[in-house]
Amino acid sequence: METGLKLKFVVVCALFLSSSCNSFQKKELSREQKMNQILKTIIPPTISKNKLIITDFGAVGDSLSDSKPAFDKVIQICKEQNGARIIVPPGVYLLRGPIHMVDNMSIDIQKGAKLIFSNEAKDYLPTVLTSWEGTFLYNYSPFIYAYQVKNVAIIGEGTIDGNAKDSFNLWHGKQKQSQELSRKMNHENVPIEKRQFGEGHFLRPQFIQFFECKNILIEGVTITNSPFWCVHFLKSENITARKVKFDAFNKNNDGFDPEYSKNVLIEDIDFNNADDNIAIKAGRDYEGRRIGLTSENIIIRNCRFKGLHGVVIGSEMSAGVQNVFVENCTYGGYCKRGIYLKSNPDRGGFIRDIYINNVVFGEVEDCFFVTSYYHGEGNGFETDIRNVFVDNLTCRSAANAGLVIQGYPTKKVRDIQFTNVKIDSCKTALSFTNVENIVFNDVVIGEAVKVPSSAK
Structure with missing residues (x-):
């Protein structure tokens, strides 16, 4: 009888302790605790010590000469050397086409420097895989495009100018047919490789897009005159954006658009946008x-x-x-x-x-x-x-x-x-x-x- 009582007592104690432990484990974290846990996971990428100056590769900051070939050269070297900090010294550098980033690449746009992009749509072909208002499709390349890369940064005190006010900005009034087609393809689950837009359509490209990237930093730069959304974080993670300045008044000039993305820190930003300062998204409808x-x-x-x-x-x-x-x-x-x-x-x-x-x-x-x-x-x-x-x-x-x-x-x-x-x-x-x-x-x-x- 005594042994039976002891057994019951042990079982009751065990159940009580188990219940207490479960209750303790389920205790809700405070707002600060949740936020601090997230902050521990966000670590900016290390900037490469391998410095490459864009003017050494033929770029001329006279606002007239095409610096796209120089960027293509230096990006190839960056790829071969497994990373580099590409320095853009003071001057105005015209690019007749996009910059496609690679692993371990940083663009350092120094104070007094400006990257200004062509306003000719043909310069952003061929099309690339991207997303438009929550639907995946092929479209004109974003002006700065990072696809499936890691440890990338855009830094400095210079300016990135999309030069879109009198070009891509005017497409807003022409986009409806293609916009509705993209949504129809979304709802009908049309294979993505068949969702071909670009030439003959009027879906404006994003300005800067990080797509399926990890370990991203954008810091210090001024962003202006964007063709569409300014900075699009798409299916990306471990993102730091700080001290960026926006001066973007074209149609749909959102500042930051994190979409299908996680572990994001946006801090100390000066917004001045014709649209949403920050718009958090996660895909559209069926897709x-x-x-x-x-x-x-x-x-x-x-x-x-x-x-x-x-x-x-x-x-x-x-x-x-x-x-x-x-x-x-x-x-x-x-x-x-x-x-x-x-x-x-x-x-x-x-x-x-x-x-x-x-x-x-x-x-x-x-x-x-x-x-x-x-x-x-x-x-x-x-x-x-x-x-x-x-x-x-x-x-x-x-x-x-x-x-x-x-x-x-x-x-x-x-x-x-x-x-x-x-x-x-x-x-x-x-x-x-x-x-x-x-x-x-x-x-x-x-x-x-x-x-x-x-x-x-």
Whole structure:
């Protein structure tokens, strides 16, 4: 009998300890702990000590001579020598065609130097495998294109000029037919090798694209006059972008577009873009859901927003977006919307575990906006939007709305928490539809109400 009691006691203790251990292991990490874990995984590439000066290979910084042949030569040597730091000294260097990066290659555009690209579409042929608004296809080469390479960097205090204002920028009004064809091919799962665009079509190339790359650094440079999205991180990982300046006012001149990418640090950036400053994406519709490669572990901190929207998730996000941190950011000027999460029922996927902390905006149209019905279209694949934590968000003036959440009747936006939110003035304070479990802690929209007046 005594032995039986002892056995029961041991079993009970073991079960208790097991339960306690499991409970301890499942304890939720804080925002800071999650962010610090991600930061440990992001390590910029080492810049090669092998220096090659572009002018030694025939480049002339007179804004007239074609420096493309010189870049082709030096990139070949870089490949043969397993890496190099290609130095671009002061001057204006015209390139009649793209730069295709290789492993262990850095482009150091020094202060007073400018790379300016041809505005002739034929210079960016033959087509390359790329992506356009969330659909994989063959199109004109991005002006700087890194495909399946590792340890690459674009650094320096110089300028990269796409020279696209009076050329590619004008294609925006001609793109609709090809745009719709690309989406049709996506939905019908047309083999990618049959998705041939380029000549005869009007899909503008990205300016700088890292595609299936690892260990990326872009630092210090000024980016201007882009043909389409400025910097596209596509199916890439371990990315550091810092101290970049944007001066990009053409159509769809997003700043950074991480897509199907993970472990990304974007910090200390001066944005001035005609479109989204940062737009986090993860593929479009059927193709995005099929690929299923989540964009995740993205940290945005100490940036200054100016342009159309500050931080956007979507609208192409069908594989899902998670673990995004926006920390200690402010504004350099007007933004139409501050924080903008957008999807529609064509997308599917999810947006979850989004942390907004200590972010300040000045004048906006809408301060914080979530919609599951972007452009009022789509059906069959609602997006799951949940677990968004907004802490210390301040805005001086919202011409339209302070806080907006538009869920979908069959898939409500849920589990959103607002803490220490202050919006000084706005037309509409709150507009919430199809939402569930929205929590407010210390939220003031408009003038704070003080001690109530008493009867006289």
